[in-house]
Amino acid sequence: MAVLLGLFTGLCFTVICVIVRLLIVIRSGSKCKPGEKGPVCVLIVAGSGGHTTEILRLMESLSQSYSPRHYIIADTDKMSEDKIRTFENSKKDTGSKGQFTIQRIPRSREVRQSWSSSVISTLNALLYAVPLVFRLRPDMVLCNGPGTCVPLCAAGLLLGLLGLKRVLLVYVESICRVESLSLSGKILYHISDYFFVQWSTLKDKYPKSIYLGRIV
Amino acid sequence: MKRVFVTVGTTSFDDLIERVTSPEAVQELKARGYQHLVLQVGQGSILPDSDSCHELTLEAFRFKDSIAENIKCADLVISHAGAGSCLETLGADKPLLVVVNDKLMDNHQLELARQLHQDSHLLYCTPSTLTETLKTMDLAVLSSFLPGQPKHFANFLDRALGVQ
Numbered sequence: 001m002a003v004l005l006g007l008f009t010g011l012c013f014t015v016i017c018v019i020v021r022l023l024i025v026i027r028s029g030s031k032c033k034p035g036e037k038g039p040v041c042v043l044i045v046a047g048s049g050g051h052t053t054e055i056l057r058l059m060e061s062l063s064q065s066y067s068p069r070h071y072i073i074a075d076t077d078k079m080s081e082d083k084i085r086t087f088e089n090s091k092k093d094t095g096s097k098g099q100f101t102i103q104r105i106p107r108s109r110e111v112r113q114s115w116s117s118s119v120i121s122t123l124n125a126l127l128y129a130v131p132l133v134f135r136l137r138p139d140m141v142l143c144n145g146p147g148t149c150v151p152l153c154a155a156g157l158l159l160g161l162l163g164l165k166r167v168l169l170v171y172v173e174s175i176c177r178v179e180s181l182s183l184s185g186k187i188l189y190h191i192s193d194y195f196f197v198q199w200s201t202l203k204d205k206y207p208k209s210i211y212l213g214r215i216v
Numbered sequence: 217m218k219r220v221f222v223t224v225g226t227t228s229f230d231d232l233i234e235r236v237t238s239p240e241a242v243q244e245l246k247a248r249g250y251q252h253l254v255l256q257v258g259q260g261s262i263l264p265d266s267d268s269c270h271e272l273t274l275e276a277f278r279f280k281d282s283i284a285e286n287i288k289c290a291d292l293v294i295s296h297a298g299a300g301s302c303l304e305t306l307g308a309d310k311p312l313l314v315v316v317n318d319k320l321m322d323n324h325q326l327e328l329a330r331q332l333h334q335d336s337h338l339l340y341c342t343p344s345t346l347t348e349t350l351k352t353m354d355l356a357v358l359s360s361f362l363p364g365q366p367k368h369f370a371n372f373l374d375r376a377l378g379v380q
Contacts, residue, residue, distance in 0.1 A: 032377075035377040036378040062370050066379075174299070175303070175364070176327065176328045177327065179327050179331075194372075194373070212369060212372060216366060
């Protein structure tokens with residue numbers, strides 16, 4: 001009986017510690033300035049179709065200080081790799097230095113996939129995301145909405161939780177989202193360090209977001 | 217030769233293809249001086265023959281690597297509400313009529329089309345109101361769509377991350 005009570009108390013204590021640690025890590029974002037030490041290593045989550053187009057428009061604007069760039073695409077995504085290579089090759093032509101890689105992980109969720117199977121496929125993606133992020137150790141994760149970004153951001157957060165590296169989470173909601181956030185956006189709104197929306201209606205609804213007008 | 221380009225992106229939108237090739241709609245297009253109709257039908261089950269229309273020259277295909285050329289040559293683009301199609305057309309500064317697929321449930325794509333319509337960047341209708349819209353539309357009310365400014369994002373991020 002005493003053992004059970006002890007175990008239960010221990011568990012509660014652990015949970016409280018994890019929550020406190022999580023809150024500390026989440027709130028430390030603004031103090032984290034990886035650009036001061038040199039190039040910023042970015043992990044870029046490229047979803048399918050329009051998501052990739054939007055994220056590449058954002059990447060176009062970033063200077064060569066953002067390097068190396070690791071693009072993560074879903075294993076079932078055929079078109080994004082071509083778009084990324086075309087984009088990176090055009091950067092090389094303009095004399096921009098810096099390397100890039102393209103990595104694949106299992107897709108977290110297909111469009112219109114049911115809730116229950118989405119949880120399973122997202123957990124599966126997490127099993128790939130954690131070792132990947134632990135290996136790459138990015139300074140920043142940049143994403144804009146595809147389901148693939150949730151496990152990758154969670155892995156980035158875990159790296160910070162364990163005190164291994166503070167990974168900044170930068171989320172840019174798609175321009176298609178005018179009145180409501182995407183599912184990924186709703187999940188990541190509370191843990192992102194910088195959460196951008198592109199329409200003022202969303203800024204009103206989500207006050208912690210950053211609104212700079214249309215940026216893609 | 218005034219051209220109309222119809223696109224449904226990667227979806228299937230038989231209602232739109234059917235309506236835009238109907239005699240009534242073709243009549244309205246002809247009345248406005250359009251002579252060439254190009255249809256990108258995507259996954260739809262209707263792929264009209266090029267000789268199926270006698271009033272206009274018709275061309276139809278399913279997919280292409282890029283529809284940029286078709287948009288560039290068009291005097292009017294009639295599109296489904298997909299963001300990619302809308303933004304690509306507006307980026308090319310072409311008049312855009314969006315046809316909303318009212319058979320799709322939970323159509324969040326409507327949010328963007330609605331906002332762009334409110335901002336007078338495009339016109340808006342459903343397949344059943346297409347012919348009427350073609351008859352009464354005034355493309356002169358549309359205002360240019362200014363491109364987004366990713367530089368604002370870059371500047372913000374550089375400052376926030378302490379990039380030199």
